[in-house]
Amino acid sequence: MKKIFTLALIFAATTLFAAIPAAEKIALIRLYKNTNGAQWTHKWDLKKPETQWYGILIKNNQVVSIDLSNNNLNGTLPVELGNLTGLVKLNLFKNNITGPIPARIGQLQNLQVLNLSFNKLDGNIPTSIGQLSQLQSLEMYMNRLNGNIPTEIGNLSRLQTLSLYNNDLEGELPATLYAMTSLKVLLLSSNKLNGRLSPDMANLASLENLSLFENKFDGQVPLGLEKLKNLRELNISYNKFNGLVSSKLAQLDTLHMTMVNEQGVAMALKTEKDNTAIADED
Secondary structure, eight states, X not given: OHHHXXXXXXXXXXXXXXXXOHHHHHHHHHHHXXXXXXXXXXXXXXXXXGGGSTTEEEETTEXXXXXXXXXXXXXXXXXXXXXXXXXXXXXXXXXXXXEOOOGGGGGXXXXXXXXXXXXXXXXXXXXXXXXXXXXXXXXXXXXXXXXXXXXXXXXXXXXXXXXXXXXXXXXXXXXXGGGOTTOOEEEOOSSEEEEEOOGGGGGOTTXXXXXXXXXXXXXEOOGGGGGOTTOOEEEOOXXXXXSEEEHHHHHHBTTSSEEEOTTSOEEEOEEESSGGGSOOOX
């Protein structure tokens, strides 16, 4: 009760000087309290206007950017984050944030950059992530996220970077992902993803960097990967792909298409110099 009363006093004392709506101020204060703000590397003085709070950018009386990366945040993300509807950038990279990603994050429909990487977040990626129609960069790597990559992620038609490596994600890639033609970077390595890659990989025409390293994908390496003219970096080794690959793809792959067979032995896929000899997937 004492903590709630103290929070109310702090809020009341600062309301007269607020440059943002009350709901947004509540969201910021809840974030501070939930993540042990008193122990942050760069703390907030809640008695000062929020325009002076570290990592906060305000424009037109709305919070448009929060950058608290590498700032020793310890705790969980509050559901009140959904109040920050003007937010364009949320960067909480490299902290000690635990618990799930609040579903109300889908209310941040102006968000263009979301980085929750290098924390200890767990649970599923909320399906509401698909509501972030302006999102261009989504990075949540090096957490403890599990479950499937939600189908709704395919709604992010402007997304250029999707980085979810080093989690516990499982299941097949959603078919909607293959329609994300704006994707330039797709990093899904070191998860538990499985199944076959669709020939529709060839639709990802903007792709420059693809990493599926250390998962459980199987079947033939899609010949359509060779149609990705912008692809500069590739690592799909340490999966269970089989069959033949072209020497061009084998050379592009960082580990030259080294796969793990049913016995757990690492073996390089056989290459076929004349890729017309590879069976057409269509």
